[in-house]
Amino acid sequence: MKRSNIRIIGVPEQQEEEQGLENLFEEIISENFPEVGKKKVTQAQRVPKKMNPQRPTPRHIILTMANVQDKERILKAARERWKVTYKGSPIRLSNDFSTETHLTRKQWMEIYKVMQSKGLNPRILYPARLSLKIEGEIRRFTDKKRLREFISTKPAMQERLKGLV
Template identity: 40%
Template sequence: MRRGQGKSTSNNRKPNMTPLETRNHTTARIEPDYADEPEENDLKNIFKKIIEGLKEDMRKSLKEMEEKNKPKIQDINKSLKERVQDLKTEIETIKKAQSEGILEIEKLGKRSGTKDVSITNRTQEMEERILEVEDTLAEIHSSTKENLKSNKSLSQNIQEIWDTVKRPNLRIIGIEEGEEIQLRGTENTFNKIMEENFPNLKKDMPMKIQEAYRTPSRLNQKKVSLSHNNQNTKHTQQRDILRVAKKKGQVTYKGKPIRITPDFSMETLKARRS
């Protein structure tokens, strides 16, 4: 009986070994998947820092270029204004001399009944000089306008580059903090908003979010500052989203009203408010 019992006990233990080994094996196979998540997040953070660094360098370069060109343009405009004033003075002097010459010719003509050729030639020279000065003055006016236009165009180009490169395309206001954690990312929050409000647009034009993150709104020391969702999408997608959002009137997230606006640089916002 003891031998039989011993065999029975031995046989009963063997089936219990397999599930334990299987469980251990399954756990070991799954663990690396969880271990990969921190590495992936670390890489994302590294790339994000690199991109932010590049954007900041570009912003500084654009700002330096603007500050460097601004004094030069101001000096050119100042020089042109001084030159214009000098030419205006010269024109007045020539006109005065011309008037005096004409009066002198008229007096001599009345006395002798003939015209002095030298005085006539002198008058013609004055008239030609006046025409030359007036042409130069017109060229300076045209050059001044071109410089002002170029300066304005340069400032606009810098603003456009800044808006395109540094700032994300869209700002979403009204999303409670923590939503992106539940949906595993700010990008998924944006996709939920698109599905809830613009399902046809999302179906016809797949969204490609280049970057998404939260930023604090205007800081207020007296209360806790909420933050906004910033979404970096393609320019064409930005226009379509803003267009349908304006047409819809009210955009919601889980039934609560939110706002989707373009996100511009401070320079652009100041220019639009003025």
């Protein structure tokens, strides 16, 4: 399901108190993407506070756009521009995944980390697929069952990933 949410990462928390999140987004758009024009935001909020002393970054902002096409235009412009700033400091604009997609991607992380430590160079693709380059061929797996079936045909992979899948 396509969602019309954008996640903004890296905006200091004091900024919202001064002008509100909707106005802050309009300022970011006018500063970085004047060609996109003014887009309507229906809802804006900071994610809930989960303090982690190891990572003192500001909370993300989630914006709900009026429609999906506006979100896609803004994200496309952000990808083309490469560097998006707010008052001179770099920020990131990204897609806000659904909860289901986030949980599915999280399930791949244990396998991803083990494969990365073994030098297999895995990737997690959108929305939640694992990709591996094996014997010069790129393989994509949508779930653990398919990965398990593939590994069962490769004895060398079975030994490297013993007990993981």
